[in-house]
Amino acid sequence: MVYFGDLKPKKGKIHINKDRCKGCAFCVEYCPEDVLELSEEFNAKGYHPPFVKHEDKCLYCQLCETICPEYAIFVTLKEEEEREKDESRP
Ligand code: SF4
Numbered sequence: 439m440v441y442f443g444d445l446k447p448k449k450g451k452i453h454i455n456k457d458r459c460k461g462c463a464f465c466v467e468y469c470p471e472d473v474l475e476l477s478e479e480f481n482a483k484g485y486h487p488p489f490v491k492h493e494d495k496c497l498y499c500q501l502c503e504t505i506c507p508e509y510a511i512f513v514t515l516k517e518e519e520e521r522e523k524d525e526s527r528p
């Protein structure tokens with residue numbers, strides 16, 4: 439049996455396609471954990487894309503991914519990636 443105390447919070451890994459971004463900052467403003475921030479750098483379109491400020495705080499809620507009008511950001515589940523890496527080891 440699994441008890442609530444045994445459940446671990448999910449952790450996300452954020453992927454940003456900088457050149458798709460239009461610098462609207464929706465992902466930055468609406469992230470509940472303040473994980474993202476707009477960078478000073480310019481992308482190919484002349485906008486400031488976000489960067490990951492605190493990845494360890496990401497809860498894998500996927501709100502940033504849902505809200506981005508340019509499909510420039512998505513999140514994968516960290517545990518799944520780590521498990522896949524472990525399984526691919528000989
Ligand atoms: S998945 Fe949620 S917590 Fe993680 S960066 Fe996106 S909005 Fe923030």
Ligand code: SF4
Pocket residue numbers: 458459460461462463464465466487488505506507508509510511
């Ligand atoms: S929501 Fe999308 S387009 Fe807007 S700043 Fe974030 S990544 Fe860029």
